[in-house]
Amino acid sequence: MADANANALILKRLISSIQDYKKSPYDKIQSYKDLMDHLRSMMLVYENEEVKIILHDMELTFADSVVPVYSPYYIDMVLEKCEKLLEIRYGSDVELEETVEGFDDEVQTLLDQLTTTCTMKLQVLTIAGMAGLGKTTLARKLYRDPLIEYTFHYRAWNCVSQTYRKRDLLLGVLSHLINDLTDETNKMSDEQLGETLYRLLKGHRYLVVFDDIWDCTFWNDIRIYFPDDKVGSRVLFTTRDIELSLCVRAAKPTHVLRLRTEDESWKIFTKKVFI
Structure with missing residues (x-):
């Protein structure tokens, strides 16, 4: 090396x-x-x-x-x-190992919000901040935390970015839930993929992270495929848009990251x- x-x-x-x-x-x-x-x-x-x-x-x-x-x-x-x-x-x-220097308090706060049992309804949470502040790194740290692995039956990670396709988002989440996506799955329509995702998540406590969100359009397209069975499921977004939490009906105000020293x-x- x-x-x-x-x-x-x-x-x-x-x-x-x-x-x-x-x-x-x-x-x-x-x-x-x-x-x-x-x-x-x-x-x-x-x-x-x-x-x-x-x-x-x-x-x-x-x-x-x-x-x-x-x-x-x-x-x-x-x-x-x-x-x-x-x-x-x-x-x-x-x-x-993920480095979240200076964000120890943020890690604990968000872990509490993701795993709390005070409400079992499906909740959407958001992490926001300027490019480069460590939103993705923080989300990865949470995603891989042993408490998160213990709490949720299913976990999935997907990067959305400024341009996206509904089909790619659905396949991206499914790829974390199904070990090997078959040719039959790849040939499904968007609606069939969404129904498959819904059935897989139904009745299970899940955490899905959508990284690098630019607007809420994508969530309006796919939110119907994420069931709310009152079992404590969570969806976490990272975004540069502090106001995104309003249009995605987040459970709490956006968690805004500060500049590091x-x-x-x-x-x-x-x-x-x-x-």
């Missing part, structure tokens, strides 16, 4: 340069551009759609935002994107990027 170590050292140096309070804003911006150049060269042989989306998102965020590139928000965003690119570049079957961001870097 010499190549991985070398890349991690370069990323560490460039991000340290962005954070260096002695450097001028111009030098910090140049360091960010150097970081982008390094990431592009590192991922040249991985010219797939996922890599293009990650790099393009970093470029757009940098171009459109008035937030300084060396702010904790940007460092969080850079760390999250670097982690995704490194997972593509050096992907393995080893499941890394510089120290918290640096600890995340040393844990997740530096190999």
Whole structure:
């Protein structure tokens, strides 16, 4: 893994340069551009759609935002994107421990909301915040928590993003509930897939996470396939839209993530990027 170590050292140096309070804003911006150049060269042989989306998102965020590139928000965003690119570049079957530095209180609060028995009705909960704040990481931490695994009979994870197809969403959830989707399943209509999902979930306590929600349209399309049998089921959304909880009729106000401090961001870097 010499190549991985070398890349991690370069990323560490460039991000340290962005954070260096002695450097001028111009030098910090140049360091960010150097970081982008390094990431592009590192991922040249991985010219797939996922890599293009990650790099393009970093470029757009940098171009459109008035937030300084060396702010904790940007460092969080850079760390999250670097982690995704490194997972593509050096992907393995080893499941890394999720880093939720600074979010311990959020983890406990959300665990309580997801597993509480004060109401057994189906509840929708939302986590919101700007890109790069760690919404997905926090949701993964909750999803993999032993208490969550013990509490829910079924768990499913699905990434929605800005563009989606109803069919893909239904198949994505079903893939977590059925070990091997057959050709027959893949040939079903959207309505048949929805009915299959409904029957599988019926009578069971389930948790379904929908990551990266842009609006509530998708939920209006598929919510009828999630039965409410008063057994304590939960649906969790991550989103950039703080107001999303209103249109999806969430049980509680949106859980809005704060910006991490510089120290918290640096600890995340040393844990997740530096190999």
